Amino acid sequence: MxxxxxxxxxxxxxxxxxxxxxxxxxxxxxxxxxxxxxxxxxxxxxxxxxxxxxxxxxxxxxxxxxxxxxxxxxxxxxxxxxxxxxxxxxxxxxxxxxxxxxxxxxxxxxxxxxxxxxxxxxFIEESGYKKPPFPFLAMTISGGHTQIVKVINYFEMEVIGETIDDAVGEAFDKSGKILGLGYPAGPQIDKLAQAGKPRAYQFTKPKVAGLDFSFSGLKTAILYFIQREEKVNPNFVKENLNDICASIQYTIIEILMDKLKLAVKQTGIKHIAIGGGVSANSGIRAALKSAEKKHDWTTYIPKFEYxxxxxxxxxxxxxxxxxxxxxxxxxxxxxxxxxx
Structure with a gap:
């Protein structure tokens, strides 16, 4: 039958x-x-x-x-x-x-x-895409959410870290607004960053205990940095846009990866799956692929449309x-x- x-x-x-x-x-x-x-x-x-x-x-x-x-x-x-x-x-x-x-x-x-x-x-059947085995760590990153979730099975999940203020997508969009970019700014920053130097400018990473995230302080630091530089050179953003975007993206990715490394260390789980709109970011995907080789992780990145x-x-x-x-x-x- x-x-x-x-x-x-x-x-x-x-x-x-x-x-x-x-x-x-x-x-x-x-x-x-x-x-x-x-x-x-x-x-x-x-x-x-x-x-x-x-x-x-x-x-x-x-x-x-x-x-x-x-x-x-x-x-x-x-x-x-x-x-x-x-x-x-x-x-x-x-x-x-x-x-x-x-x-x-x-x-x-x-x-x-x-x-x-x-x-x-x-877990959608899709040719060329592998499914993570249980248990795995999921990092969901979007305009409204930033979480690290320990996934035991399909319906047993534990949030082990999350943002205490802005989500990562908001950090991209608010930074873009400071730079005069349109909404949504995340994809624009990603594109501009590819032509810039990621260590051109240093932004302090927020100190948050455990596996939780914070992005509001970074946004404020970027605002003050731009205001300071524009007093000296009113065309600062226009002349250095690629490097600024690359530096902002680099800092955001560093924050995400630092927490992910800590989550792997605490749980012992080396299967990492990402999801959410910000997972389309080319810098995040590259950082995950690099970590896969460097830290012996197995990473799972869904098809773009998902x-x-x-x-x-x-x-x-x-x-x-x-x-x-x-x-x-x-x-x-x-x-x-x-x-x-």
């Missing part, structure tokens, strides 16, 4: 990207993302505008995901959605839509923690929960500060 395929619809709406994905067992058939460009005008995500855009985007995005996967909604076995953490207004759109569709189709509803999605994206917020990562968690009959009640509520 052949096993029937399990089709899961994943819905992600935690911030400013509306995404829907169709998964057949552990393989992604479609992964559609509608990004919201309007926030660039404001230098950051405006929650009210984000939730309105999700309302406009969610039906066409789900429709497109089904079309690309070449299935109908009646073939779905379950619907997985991001319950949190994230922006409350944005989460409510995805939660309400998922509930309504699951109820109408009379199929299971599966709530997913966004951060678990970033970690378990590594690093930023996307529904494929929500669908894979939904599939793993479906296999365990771990379903949600229809009175489940979105939670902006949901913990792993």
């Amino acid at each position: 052949t096993k029937e395929n399990i089709y899961i619809l994943g819905i992600e709406s935690s911030c400013d990207d509306t995404s829907a994905a169709i998964l057949c067992d552990a393989k992604i058939l479609s992964n559609v993302v509608a990004s919201q460009k309007i926030h660039a005008e404001y230098g950051g995500v405006v929650p009210e505008l984000a939730s309105r855009a999700h309302q406009s985007n969610i039906v066409p995005v789900v429709h497109q995901a089904l079309k690309e996967a070449n299935i109908t909604k009646n073939q779905l076995n379950g619907i997985a959605f991001t319950r949190g953490p994230g922006l409350m207004g944005s989460l409510l759109v995805g939660t309400s839509f998922a509930k309504s569709l699951a109820y109408g189709l009379e199929i299971p509803l599966i709530d997913v923690n966004h951060m678990q999605g970033h970690i378990l994206a590594h 690093t930023t917020d996307n529904a494929a990562m929500i669908a894979i968690v939904g599939y793993l929960k479906y296999l365990q009959n771990d379903f949600s009640n229809f009175d489940v509520m979105a939670s902006a500060r949901l913990k792993i």
Whole structure:
């Protein structure tokens, strides 16, 4: 008797990207993302505008995901959605839509923690990408989160270090704002840094005990440094932009790698997986590959499209929960500060 395929619809709406994905067992058939460009005008995500855009985007995005996967909604076995953490207004759109569709189709509803999605994206069946063995350390780095997580199995995870203020993505974006770069600044800093000298300027790394992170002090140090230099030379940023970006990126990566080395030392775990939008940064990827050789680590970097917020990562968690009959009640509520 052949096993029937399990089709899961994943819905992600935690911030400013509306995404829907169709998964057949552990393989992604479609992964559609509608990004919201309007926030660039404001230098950051405006929650009210984000939730309105999700309302406009969610039906066409789900429709497109089904079309690309070449299935109908009646073939779905379950619907997985991001319950949190994230922006409350944005989460409510995805939660309400998922509930309504699951109820109408009379199929299971599966709530997913966004951060678990970033970690378990590594278990999507993807040619050329290896899966980390348990236990492993996951470093999730994005615009809203910076965490080191000890992953025992699919659903047993322990946060052993996290930011006490700004996330690493905020550090990139706020530094970019100081330099006059547009939003989001992270990819721009990465690109400019590749033509600059990483040790051109020294920035003090914050002293934070244990495995926790802090980035707000670095942002302040960069601001004061730029103000000081511009008093001497008003064209300082323009003339030295590549070197400044390279030095900022180098310092941020050093902070991340120092904590990761300490986490490996404390846990004895040498399998390291990264996830989240900032894991697309070329400098971080290069530092991890270097550490792999230098410290005998095995590193796992997901496919680029699974690093930023996307529904494929929500669908894979939904599939793993479906296999365990771990379903949600229809009175489940979105939670902006949901913990792993």
